[in-house]
Amino acid sequence: MSVAHALPLSAASPAAPVERDLFRGAMARLGAAVNLVTTDGPAGLAGFTATAVCSVSDTPPTLLVCLNRSASVHPAFSANGVLCVNVLAAGQQALANLFGGKTAMAERFAAARWTRLATGAPVLDGALVACDCRIAEVQSVGSHDLLLCEVLGVAEPGGEGGLLYFDRRYHELA
Ligand SMILES: NC(=O)c1ccc[n+]([C@@H]2O[C@H](COP(=O)([O-])OP(=O)(O)OC[C@H]3O[C@@H](n4cnc5c(N)ncnc54)[C@H](O)[C@@H]3O)[C@@H](O)[C@H]2O)c1
Numbered sequence: 810m811s812v813a814h815a816l817p818l819s820a821a822s823p824a825a826p827v828e829r830d831l832f833r834g835a836m837a838r839l840g841a842a843v844n845l846v847t848t849d850g851p852a853g854l855a856g857f858t859a860t861a862v863c864s865v866s867d868t869p870p871t872l873l874v875c876l877n878r879s880a881s882v883h884p885a886f887s888a889n890g891v892l893c894v895n896v897l898a899a900g901q902q903a904l905a906n907l908f909g910g911k912t913a914m915a916e917r918f919a920a921a922r923w924t925r926l927a928t929g930a931p932v933l934d935g936a937l938v939a940c941d942c943r944i945a946e947v948q949s950v951g952s953h954d955l956l957l958c959e960v961l962g963v964a965e966p967g968g969e970g971g972l973l974y975f976d977r978r979y980h981e982l983a
């Protein structure tokens with residue numbers, strides 16, 4: 810079967826804008842690591858679950874975090890200018906749900922133990938790896954801000970096994 814025949818009709822015209830549900834269905838098939846992105850500073854403590862995180866450059870060491878401007882945590886990240894990307898380990902799905910929205914900030918942070926590196930952003934005990942960052946640049950695209958983050962420090966807080974988000978569910982990696 811040709812590629813064109815394999816595509817659904819809704820994807821046939823390259824000129825037609827792809828509507829939101831079709832796009833989200835496509836992105837649901839793009840598996841990703843699950844992260845708790847945290848901050849602290851003059852605007853206070855905040856954290857959220859993020860899968861839109863990736864490596865950008867190793868010189869300088871830079872990663873990307875995509876943050877919805879409508880999220881309650883957005884003002885804190887903008888004002889503090891620092892963050893920590895805590896990559897979740899197998900078995901930390903409950904934290905991913907807690908930081909995934911609608912829960913009071915104090916309740917999110919009370920559910921785990923935390924340390925700090927140079928920036929003061931919270932580092933999650935038991936995470937697979939943690940990247941302590943300063944937000945070097947911000948670009949807005951559609952609903953989200955693209956936070957380009959310079960990595961100032963890396964820690965391995967003791968977690969083992971990976972946690973992936975794929976097909977709208979969590980999957981553990983041995
Ligand atoms: N990048 C994001 O902002 C993002 C990513 C994953 C989940 N979420 C949030 O979690 C909820 C549940 O997600 P789900 O995966 O169970 O089902 P869903 O159908 O809402 O989303 C499917 C996929 O689409 C992408 N997506 C969802 N919302 C997006 C947004 N506002 N901007 C860009 N990409 C987006 C993600 O890759 C997601 O896994 C979503 O409604 C959203 O609020 C947001």
Ligand SMILES: Cc1cc2c(cc1C)N(C[C@H](O)[C@H](O)[C@H](O)COP(=O)(O)O)c1[nH]c(=O)[nH]c(=O)c1N2
Nearest residue numbers: 857858859860861875876877880881908909910911
């Ligand atoms: C698995 C998964 C993955 C993501 C999210 C959720 C979940 C469950 N959310 C949503 C985000 O965590 C949520 O909006 C924040 O917790 C802020 O919520 P409140 O506005 O505080 O309720 C999210 N938001 C965002 O801006 N960028 C992202 O990459 C993701 N990824």
